[in-house]
Amino acid sequence: MKFSTKAIHVGQSADPATGATVIxxxxSTTFTQEGIGVHRGFEYQRSGNPTRAALEECLASLEADGARGLAFASGLAATATALSILKPGDHVVxxxxxxxGTYRLFEKVWRPLGVSFAYVDGRDPSAFHAALTSRTRLVWLETPTNPLLRLADIAAIGEIAAAAGxxxxxxxxxATPYLQRPLELGAHAVLHSTTKYIGGHSDVVGGALVTREADLYDAWKFHQNAAGGVLGPFEAWLTLRGLKTLALRMEGHCRNALHVAEYLQGHARASKVIYPGLSSHPQHELARRQMSGRFGGMVTFEMEGGIAAVNSFVKRLNLFSFAESLGGVESLACYPDAMTHGSxxxxxxxxxxxSEGLVRLSVGIENGEDLVADLEQALG
Incomplete structure (x- = not known):
């Protein structure tokens, strides 16, 4: 099956009891058992839930054949579970x-527990190799990154990580699996804040881990149940509903983001525009190759004048909401210096x-000309 078909059908067959087409x-928090140790795959909602299981199966199918997924109460709950394989003395690059939020979790939660972290320029695979030690157990990437939209060569870094064990x-x-599938490029696991593009409507918080590695899946599945940071059934249902239209939405996000980036590139008040789809982006060719020829819905730009200029700009916006988060159908403007990266x-x-003049745009799927007009009047 192709991507859009999987998103609509995998894990979502008609309900056998009623014939309901939609899962x-x-x-129910508990499931009736036929005898001691005899159940139908579910016992207690924290341990497993049919709606959550459908989401986990569907999302995993979009990342790679043979993958399995786990859904969590937030992206950071998924991150914390990913790190649960570490022990004191382990090292992360x-x-x-x-x-x-990821940086805060690394530094304020896991470093005090005895895990060490090294941070390197993700654009340079050799920097990862140079930072490895005999205690390195995990290599962590965002690509494209938040908020500077830098790319990491997943295949090259995957080879380096694998060689180091x-x-x-x-x-x-x-990127979402619609644009980029890291498991097919050499990654061992993928993490999502499903709050963003996967859910896609700014109305549900969640996270996910997807892997083809049995050791990782088993360890994370145990932690999911033992620590209890699971996604609730209503949240799973909302996320699954969002997933059905991911392909359509991402096409709109990508189209509008390129339109906005090209507009900003020609505006005097935007001193720097960062979007992987622009030929001026230093990693444009890597983005084209690694992200299936489309470049995502995020655009970042810098304004001269620092926080005062940004504050004036965001107060004049009408269609773009000044808010944290990203990936919803509506367009958002964010000030990373004080919001998403203030920690x-x-x-x-x-x-x-x-910088103090950095603005991050999550470009929605409204009419692209309307979005440009809003930016035009706000920039002045």
Whole structure:
């Protein structure tokens, strides 16, 4: 089956009891058993739920053949579960341009538990190789990154990680499996904040892990049940509904993002425009090759004048909402320096390229001309 067909049908056959075409929201916290140790695959909602299982199966099928998925209460719950394979003394090499919440989890939760982290330029595979130690157990990537839209060569870094005996986990939130499938490029696992493009409507928080590695799946499945950070059935149903239209939505996001980026590139108040689909992006060719010829729905740009200029701009926006998060059908503008990446120390933000004038746009699927007109009047 092709991508769109999988998104609509995998794990979503008609309900055998009623014939309902759309999978039900199974709210029951417990499941009747026929005898001691005799059940129909489900015992207690935390351990397993039919609606959640359908989402896990469907999402995994979109990432790679033979993959299995696990759904969580948030993207950070999925991240925490991914890190649960680590023990004191283990070492992680991560691309330095990271979501602020991931950085906070690394530094404020796992480092005090005895796990060490090295941050490198994710654009340079040799930097990962140089940072490896005998204790490196995990390599962590975002690609494209949040918020600077830098790319990492998944295949090259996957070879480096495999040679070192380390797992490679790729946060695929920005690209989604519609544009990029890291498991097919050498990653051992994929992470999603399903809150974003997977759910797609800014109305459900969730996360997911997908892998073909039995050892990882078994360890994470145990942790999912033991720690309990599971996705509820209603949230699973909403996410599954969003997944059905992912392909259609991503086409709209990509088309509008390119239109917005090209407009901003010609505007005097945008001193720098970052979008992998622009030929001016230094990793445009890698993006074209690795992301199936489309470039996602995120656009980042810099304004001269710092926070004052940004504040004036966002207050004038009408269609773009000034808000955190991304990936919904509606367009959003975000100020990473104080919002999504505020948990990273200021000196570290500056070193990584997050300036006081940086604006991140999540370009929605409204009419592209209307979005450009809104930016035009807000920029002045």
């Amino acid at each position: 039900p929201i199974h709210l 991560a691309g330095e341009d990271l979501y602020g 380390a797992w490679l986990i790729v946060d695929n939130t920005f 990273i120390p200021e000196a570290e933000r500056r070193r990584r390229g997050i």
